[in-house]
Amino acid sequence: RKEVEQDPGPFNVPEGATVAFNCTYSNSASQSFFWYRQDCRKEPKLLMSVYSSGNEDGRFTAQLNRASQYISLLIRDSKLSDSATYLCVVNRGDYKLSFGAGTTVTVRA
Amino acid sequence: GAVVSQHPSRVICKSGTSVKIECRSLDFQATTMFWYRQFPKQSLMLMATSNEGSKATYEQGVEKDKFLINHASLTLSTLTVTSAHPEDSSFYICSLYKPGGSYEQYFGPGTRLTVT
Numbered sequence: 001r002k003e004v005e006q007d008p009g010p011f012n013v014p015e016g017a018t019v020a021f022n023c024t025y026s027n028s029a030s031q032s033f034f035w036y037r038q039d040c041r042k043e044p045k046l047l048m049s050v051y052s053s054g055n056e057d058g059r060f061t062a063q064l065n066r067a068s069q070y071i072s073l074l075i076r077d078s079k080l081s082d083s084a085t086y087l088c089v090v091n092r093g094d095y096k097l098s099f100g101a102g103t104t105v106t107v108r109a
Numbered sequence: 110g111a112v113v114s115q116h117p118s119r120v121i122c123k124s125g126t127s128v129k130i131e132c133r134s135l136d137f138q139a140t141t142m143f144w145y146r147q148f149p150k151q152s153l154m155l156m157a158t159s160n161e162g163s164k165a166t167y168e169q170g171v172e173k174d175k176f177l178i179n180h181a182s183l184t185l186s187t188l189t190v191t192s193a194h195p196e197d198s199s200f201y202i203c204s205l206y207k208p209g210g211s212y213e214q215y216f217g218p219g220t221r222l223t224v225t
Contacts, residue, residue, distance in 0.1 A: 004152070032212045034213075042218070042219070043202055043217060043218050046214075049211070049212075087152070087153075094158075095141065095143075095206050095212060095214065096143070096155055096158065097153075097155065099145075099152040099154075101150070102152065
């Protein structure tokens with residue numbers, strides 16, 4: 001079983017739409033969780049950390065469900081610039097990260 | 110500005126040759142750096158942890174004699190792919206974290222290696 005699993009998508013949505021997707025992780029001892037964004041052929045960039053109580057950063061909302069071991073990301077009022085691959089990332093401990101394969105989102109005009 | 114640099118950004122080499130990739134921390138000293146590899150449409154996979162002044166630690170399944178890591182200073186780690194083969198063609202990315210900070214990691218821009 002992979003450490004982090006994501007729905008690969010793609011999610012094709014019109015501008016202004018809301019899109020949401022999840023990931024699951026296998027290690028119940030994981031402590032830190034993140035969403036990274038990766039544009040084509042570029043390095044990952046931190047989008048937001050995910051906290052137990054859920055957190056929001058502008059149009060982005062992240063939720064963590066420790067009991068079910070899943071993390072979600074919701075994007076409201078999608079922009080064309082939101083088109084990217086979103087990586088679910090879990091800290092394995094000692095700063096080592098496990099990455100999901102990514103969920104591709106395409107926002108169309 | 111950039112926190113991490115990598116060089117080269119792209120390299121094409123012939124099968125059997127060795128390739129060195131540099132990862133530099135630009136803003137702070139990094140006693141630990143990480144090397145990842147990403148094949149097309151796959152996730153980043155941690156290859157090894159580079160430790161300044163000591164041996165690197167490798168993830169299961171990663172050959173330490175093939176992927177040589179040298180962390181000679183607090184701002185530079187190098188990854189050498191020895192006797193490269195076409196199956197080593199991949200996107201290699203380094204990362205580091207700020208000591209005393211959060212778990213956020215800073216990634217280099219990556220090196221795209223193509224072995225012909």
